[in-house]
Amino acid sequence: MRLPKRGVWALALQVLAQRVAEVVISWLSVPHRFRLGWSGSHFREMRPVAINVFAARVMIFGSGQLPRLILGYVLGPSELGLYILATRFLDIAVNTTLFRGSRWAASRCAASSRDRRSFGGGSPAWPRTSRCCRSRSCSARWR
Numbered sequence: 001m002r003l004p005k006r007g008v009w010a011l012a013l014q015v016l017a018q019r020v021a022e023v024v025i026s027w028l029s030v031p032h033r034f035r036l037g038w039s040g041s042h043f044r045e046m047r048p049v050a051i052n053v054f055a056a057r058v059m060i061f062g063s064g065q066l067p068r069l070i071l072g073y074v075l076g077p078s079e080l081g082l083y084i085l086a087t088r089f090l091d092i093a094v095n096t097t098l099f100r101g102s103r104w105a106a107s108r109c110a111a112s113s114r115d116r117r118s119f120g121g122g123s124p125a126w127p128r129t130s131r132c133c134r135s136r137s138c139s140a141r142w143r
Helices: 008-029 040-075 077-098 100-114 126-134
Strands: none
Touching: 040 077
């Protein structure tokens, strides 16, 4: 599908057209016709799963917000703001120190795809290094 002078919208329309085609093909290829309607038996089958998902979401929300609620109630809003700011700094420090190697490796892989000589000078280490870049576990090798 080519739409001249449409830019990004051509890609968006291509994705939408592809999804519509997939739905139509799926709908026509299945011998059983789909119906939209309420099914009490299916609802009863989904109840245990829905309860577990709801409980998990409540626990995740509570684990993030309950400490803030308690600290805000006990210490006040300004101290709560400082606590939230400190946790953001901690998140930044953890992300930059723990995940530094994988981002560095990814940037070196991008540089190597543009110019092979800039990445090790085309030395015999090139195949080993490129193999490391293709794997997701290369951050340990780059340190």
